[in-house]
Amino acid sequence: MVSSAATRVAARLEAGLDxxxxxxxxxxxxxxxxSADLRRDRLVIRSHDLLEPCPRRASRPADDYEDRVVTTxxxxxxxxxxxxxxxxxxxxxxxxxxxxxxxxPTVRAVxxxxxxxxLQLWEWTRSLDQAGRAALxxxxxxxxxxxxxxxxxxxxxxWCDPSxxxxxxxxxxxxxxxxxxxxxxxxxxxxxxxxxxxxASPTARxxxxxxxxxxxxxxxxxxxxxxxxxxMPPSGQLEHHVxxxxxxxxxVDRVVEHAALRVRPDDAPPRPSRSCVHCHLLDECDAGSEHxxxxxxxxxxxxxxxxxxxxxxxxxxxxx
Amino acid sequence: MRVNDWLVELLSSEPQVxxxxxxxxxxxxxxxxxxxxxxxxxxxxxxxxxxxKSRLAQLDRCERSTVASWEATTPPEPPSVSALAGRALDHFxxxxxxxxxxxxxSHDLRAALVAHGDHEALGxxxxxxxxxxxxxxxxxxxxxxxxxxxxxxxxxxSWAPRTQVPAVTALAGGRLRVSGVVDVELGGPHTTxxxxxxxxxxxxxxASHRHETYLYxxxxxxxxxxxxxxxxxxxxxTAPAGVAVTIGVLEAAAERLLAGVRQWSRLLAGAPPSAxxxxxxGWCRVQEDCDVAPVADGGKxxxxxxxxxxxxxxxVEGEQPW
Ligand code: SF4
Ligand code: SF4
Numbered sequence: 195m196v197s198s199a200a201t202r203v204a205a206r207l208e209a210g211l212d213x214x215x216x217x218x219x220x221x222x223x224x225x226x227x228x229s230a231d232l233r234r235d236r237l238v239i240r241s242h243d244l245l246e247p248c249p250r251r252a253s254r255p256a257d258d259y260e261d262r263v264v265t266t267x268x269x270x271x272x273x274x275x276x277x278x279x280x281x282x283x284x285x286x287x288x289x290x291x292x293x294x295x296x297x298x299p300t301v302r303a304v305x306x307x308x309x310x311x312x313l314q315l316w317e318w319t320r321s322l323d324q325a326g327r328a329a330l331x332x333x334x335x336x337x338x339x340x341x342x343x344x345x346x347x348x349x350x351x352x353w354c355d356p357s358x359x360x361x362x363x364x365x366x367x368x369x370x371x372x373x374x375x376x377x378x379x380x381x382x383x384x385x386x387x388x389x390x391x392x393x394a395s396p397t398a399r400x401x402x403x404x405x406x407x408x409x410x411x412x413x414x415x416x417x418x419x420x421x422x423x424x425x426m427p428p429s430g431q432l433e434h435h436v437x438x439x440x441x442x443x444x445x446v447d448r449v450v451e452h453a454a455l456r457v458r459p460d461d462a463p464p465r466p467s468r469s470c471v472h473c474h475l476l477d478e479c480d481a482g483s484e485h486x487x488x489x490x491x492x493x494x495x496x497x498x499x500x501x502x503x504x505x506x507x508x509x510x511x512x513x514x
Numbered sequence: 515m516r517v518n519d520w521l522v523e524l525l526s527s528e529p530q531v532x533x534x535x536x537x538x539x540x541x542x543x544x545x546x547x548x549x550x551x552x553x554x555x556x557x558x559x560x561x562x563x564x565x566x567k568s569r570l571a572q573l574d575r576c577e578r579s580t581v582a583s584w585e586a587t588t589p590p591e592p593p594s595v596s597a598l599a600g601r602a603l604d605h606f607x608x609x610x611x612x613x614x615x616x617x618x619x620s621h622d623l624r625a626a627l628v629a630h631g632d633h634e635a636l637g638x639x640x641x642x643x644x645x646x647x648x649x650x651x652x653x654x655x656x657x658x659x660x661x662x663x664x665x666x667x668x669x670x671x672s673w674a675p676r677t678q679v680p681a682v683t684a685l686a687g688g689r690l691r692v693s694g695v696v697d698v699e700l701g702g703p704h705t706t707x708x709x710x711x712x713x714x715x716x717x718x719x720x721a722s723h724r725h726e727t728y729l730y731x732x733x734x735x736x737x738x739x740x741x742x743x744x745x746x747x748x749x750x751x752t753a754p755a756g757v758a759v760t761i762g763v764l765e766a767a768a769e770r771l772l773a774g775v776r777q778w779s780r781l782l783a784g785a786p787p788s789a790x791x792x793x794x795x796g797w798c799r800v801q802e803d804c805d806v807a808p809v810a811d812g813g814k815x816x817x818x819x820x821x822x823x824x825x826x827x828x829x830v831e832g833e834q835p836w
Contacts, residue, residue: 262631294674325625328613428680
């Protein structure tokens with residue numbers, strides 16, 4: 195059943211995209227018909243795209259994804275958590291909690307179970323030597339332990355399958371929305387979502403929460419989401435976001451703003467900051483270079499263009 | 515001494531800090547941090563003031579150099595032999611704790627660096643290959659690997675060992691973020707073992723290391739709402755040097771932290787930084803422009819800090835599990 199909130203938000207999204215995209219990225223008559231054209235034409239908007247503070251950089255996201263411990267540990271961690279929770283007794287006793295001491299053996303068991311892995315991730319892992327896999331395993335243990343520390347007593351959790359990206363196409367549009375989502379729970383009042391994040395600012399966290407709900411309900415027309423919880427292992431905190439019109443409208447407005455930047459990148463203004471030093475556009479950006487007090491091109495060293503967060507882009511659909 | 519034997523001796527350790535004491539300490543730190551930031555003149559719009567463990571260590575050495583690194587728009591100098599040895603030690607400990615063994619130190623280090631996408635370190639090792647630095651580096655990491663195998667093999671899984679664990683606290687209504695990355699955590703409130711924090715050090719023992727370990731104890735306590743029972747430093751070839759965490763230990767850490775916040779916020783507000791020469795001048799970015807720097811003698815850099823300390827701003831307390 196589609197709730198009225200989902201219908202309202204879907205309409206707001208449709209109207210917003212109509213306004214900024216016009217006929218660009220449209221499916222059906224006038225838009226790409228064949229799936230190859232559709233893939234090429236599809237605009238994928240991921241949660242962390244919405245967090246980019248500089249409009250110019252947001253308009254031309256870097257395509258520098260690289261498999262490494264920090265970009266893959268979350269997906270492998272989800273495989274581990276799925277297994278750990280799957281091994282819990284059907285009716286856990288009172289006071290049950292996941293045993294973090296079981297993490298090491300479970301990570302090893304997951305490394306020996308190729309059929310649960312996303313193919314590309316499995317291939318990368320196999321390309322590592324034994325010590326490289328140990329380095330990945332160590333990163334996974336730390337990630338999982340942080341999650342267990344916060345939600346290790348919640349029993350009826352459904353951890354997301356990293357082989358199935360949380361992405362939905364906006365109806366009628368070659369626009370895909372991808373969200374970071376780690377787990378779901380069914381409760382009497384509706385579905386609850388869990389997002390594990392390191393996002394620093396309260397606004398960024400709200401956007402992440404909103405995008406998760408948007409993808410889960412308004413676009414997919416699924417049943418009601420009651421609450422989104424952001425789990426932040428480094429600070430040991432859980433932050434709950436009630437799903438209301440304000441949260442959904444924020445998410446829709448951010449998506450529409452971002453879509454406008456992506457289709458008209460030349461109009462996107464620069465917003466220089468200290469993070470310009472990491473920007474892949476720095477070589478060609480006068481504002482950024484001026485802010486850093488140097489000529490364009492002279493600061494683009496090894497740090498330039500490096501992803502600065504731990505968002506798992508491939509999982510969110512970058513490979514499209 | 516094997517770390518596991520040392521841990522067995524700690525089995526009966528109890529947290530010595532009561533939750534109420536910790537909560538009071540947090541409130542006191544928060545109040546003091548707020549008034550320090552208010553008095554400093556740092557504009558609120560500039561975003562939170564970030565004080566990491568490595569920044570505190572830098573400030574201890576030289577203010578001018580700290581400001582220069584913060585303002586820098588170019589990547590730092592490539593890591594020295596000793597800085598990379600510090601990274602190697604962290605990788606070896608992680609590998610033994612999770613993978614159970616080490617085979618050949620330089621091969622295993624390369625494999626770990628590949629997995630981490632640490633191209634800078636890999637490039638540096640390639641540069642050294644066949645030269646004196648390469649020989650020195652290989653000798654150094656062979657010794658580290660042997661010491662790690664000797665000490666860290668066989669830690670009981672019930673301690674749930676984890677490595678490179680971030681701990682972050684937001685204070686003063688989010689205007690201040692304090693962060694660190696703990697080398698090794700064992701046990702803790704979500705396990706059946708007492709909480710133990712270990713800082714792994716590749717260089718010679720120094721008094722400042724003890725303070726760094728206390729700071730980690732404080733950050734973990736603020737993160738978990740429960741203080742660890744013991745904090746320790748471990749140097750290759752020695753037994754872990756542990757200290758029971760008391761409220762006094764945490765207060766000492768808080769005092770040092772607040773001194774660093776005072777110092778850093780004053781500098782951010784535009785106060786002129788002082789220059790304090792020392793062995794660290796050898797790898798300072800502004801050495802050539804510094805009139806108090808000693809003449810460069812090719813001195814070797816020491817560990818340069820935690821690197822990618824993630825920074826977060828917690829806002830809402832959540833007692834209920836999700
Ligand atoms: S260099 Fe700075 S201002 Fe320019 S696009 Fe990049 S982040 Fe924006
Ligand atoms: S050269 Fe030495 S004294 Fe001068 S700023 Fe650098 S570290 Fe400080």
